[in-house]
Amino acid sequence: xxxxxxxxxxxxxxxxxxxxxxxxxxxxxxxxxxxxxxxxxxxxxxxxxxxxxxxxxxxxxxxxxxxxxxxxxxxxxxxxxxxxxxxxxxxxxxxxxxxxxxxxxxxxxxxxxxxxxxxxxxxxxxxxxxxxxxxxxxxxxxxxxxxxxxxxxxxxxxxxxxxxxxxxxxxxxxxxxxxxxxxxxxxxxxxxxxxxxxxxxxxxxxxxxxxxxxxxxxxxxxxxxxxxxxxxxxxxxxxxxxxxxxxxxxxxxxxxxxxxxxxxxxxxxxxxxxxxxxxxxxxxxxxxxxxxxxxxxxxxxxxxxxxxxxxxxx
Numbered sequence: 001x002x003x004x005x006x007x008x009x010x011x012x013x014x015x016x017x018x019x020x021x022x023x024x025x026x027x028x029x030x031x032x033x034x035x036x037x038x039x040x041x042x043x044x045x046x047x048x049x050x051x052x053x054x055x056x057x058x059x060x061x062x063x064x065x066x067x068x069x070x071x072x073x074x075x076x077x078x079x080x081x082x083x084x085x086x087x088x089x090x091x092x093x094x095x096x097x098x099x100x101x102x103x104x105x106x107x108x109x110x111x112x113x114x115x116x117x118x119x120x121x122x123x124x125x126x127x128x129x130x131x132x133x134x135x136x137x138x139x140x141x142x143x144x145x146x147x148x149x150x151x152x153x154x155x156x157x158x159x160x161x162x163x164x165x166x167x168x169x170x171x172x173x174x175x176x177x178x179x180x181x182x183x184x185x186x187x188x189x190x191x192x193x194x195x196x197x198x199x200x201x202x203x204x205x206x207x208x209x210x211x212x213x214x215x216x217x218x219x220x221x222x223x224x225x226x227x228x229x230x231x232x233x234x235x236x237x238x239x240x241x242x243x244x245x246x247x248x249x250x251x252x253x254x255x256x257x258x259x260x261x262x263x264x265x266x267x268x269x270x271x272x273x274x275x276x277x278x279x280x281x282x283x284x285x286x287x288x289x290x291x292x293x294x295x296x297x298x299x300x301x302x303x304x305x306x307x308x309x310x311x312x313x314x
Contacts (some may be wrong), residue, residue, distance in 0.1 A: 001064040002026075002056075004104075005310025006045055007111065008070050010034050010086035013041070015048035016303075017056060018310035022122030024303060026052040034087045039097060041087070046101035065105040065313025068094065069114035069305050073156045079106055082156065107312035109152060113159050114308030115298075116143020117150040119261050121311045124299040130257040133298065134161060134248070136266035139174075140182040143308075144255065150312070162186070166246050184243035187219035187265050193236045194222045204232035223269045241276035248277065249284040252293050263298030270297065 002025065007014040010032060017026040028051040030044050049066070053059060072084030079095020095106040109117075116125075116133025125131035125145070133143035140162030144151040152158045162182035163175050170179025171192075183189055194206055194217055206225050210216040225233035248260055267273065277295060285292060300307060 002058065002062055003064050003310035003313050004049055004052075004066040004102075005114075005306040005308070006048075006066065006068040007114075007305030007309060008032070008041075008045070008068055008087075009111070009305075010071065013044055013048060014302075014306055015045065015052060016306035016310065017052050017058075018307055020314065022118070022307050022311055024306060026056045027306070028052050028055070032087070038087070038089060038092050038094075042094065042097045043101070045098060049102060060102055060104070063102065063104050065107060066098065066102060067107045067109075067114070067309035067312035068098075069111040069309040070094075070108060071111050073110065074108035075156060076108060076152075079108055081108065105313055107309075109150060109309070109312060110141070110143070110156075110159060111305055112141025113143040113150050113152055114312065115141075115263060115300075115304040116159075116261065116308070117145055117311060118300050118304040118306075118308030119143075119263075119298055120145045120148070121314075122300065122307055123261075123304065124296055125259045125261055128258040130255070131259045131261060132161075132251050132255060132257045132293075133261045133263060134185075134251075135264035136186060136244075136262060137264035138186060138188055140186050140247075141264075144257075146255075146257075150308075161247065161251060164247070164250060166243060166250070181243070181247045185240070185247050189243070190219040190222050190236065190240050190266070191217055193239060194233070197232050197236055202232050205230045206233055219266055220268075223266075223272070227272055237276065241273070242280050245277045245280035245284060248295065249281065249286075253286055257293050259294045259296060261296060261298050263304065267297050273297075 002017040014029040016024045028048045073082045081092040119125045131145045135141040142159040142161030144159045165179045167179035171183040173180035209221045226237035
């Protein structure tokens with residue numbers, strides 16, 4: 001038997017067949033074209049599943065279940081998407097519509113949650129009892145695994161770590177609140193802070209790397225400049241690391257997981273990022289003499305969405 005995992009994004013629909021161990025054995029993807037009616041997008045999910053089955057010489061009978069990771073919130077009991085901003089979806093009967101093509105058990109959860117679950121099943125947090133995954137990209141997503149199961153809370157929003165408040169009356173967030181972790185711990189936050197620093201007239205190699213165009217600045221440029229010792233970049237990155245350490249410590253104080261996993265684009269900074277975070281943790285840690293969650297980098301990359309979604313049915 002195989003488990004189908006669907007990573008539904010605003011740009012691509014990535015679908016994979018996953019075996020019991022969490023290994024992808026077949027993949028197919030297509031563009032989302034997010035402005036289309038939801039029925040057409042779900043039809044393309046089914047099309048991708050069909051392609052995979054054909055390539056593997058399998059049939060619908062070989063499918064144990066179908067899991068879907070969405071950039072939003074779903075009601076797992078009704079299999080409906082409550083909202084999915086990137087797609088403009090509100091109260092969409094995803095499970096009901098997909099079952100018109102494949103009458104199998106369907107599981108739906110947040111994309112960061114399923115990525116975190118993938119790391120638990122087949123990645124860096126495999127073998128642990130509890131873990132928290134933070135994806136550091138355009139925004140900040142969270143995935144929580146407790147006692148071997150993904151935890152999304154009673155209402156499906158239990159892992160929205162990016163929208164916990166770390167600065168009262170801070171920078172306004174896209175969600176409408178102010179001071180969310182997402183506004184201080186994402187790649188977007190690094191870009192914003194760098195632009196603010198340069199607006200004051202400070203000299204920096206950041207602008208040179210961006211070919212003199214402030215709008216070309218991205219997180220990688222800032223991080224690379226920080227690694228080289230550029231004063232502005234170092235200041236921005238240290239502030240970023242402090243904010244991320246505060247968020248991580250909030251997770252540690254609230255959940256106390258065995259491991260906290262960092263994924264997403266910013267995590268590509270690797271050990272440079274981990275070292276910067278660890279410099280701030282001792283001053284934040286509540287119980288200085290007790291063990292602290294291990295902080296490490298995600299290992300599955302882009303495969304995490306498919307693997308985690310598929311394993312929701314395992």
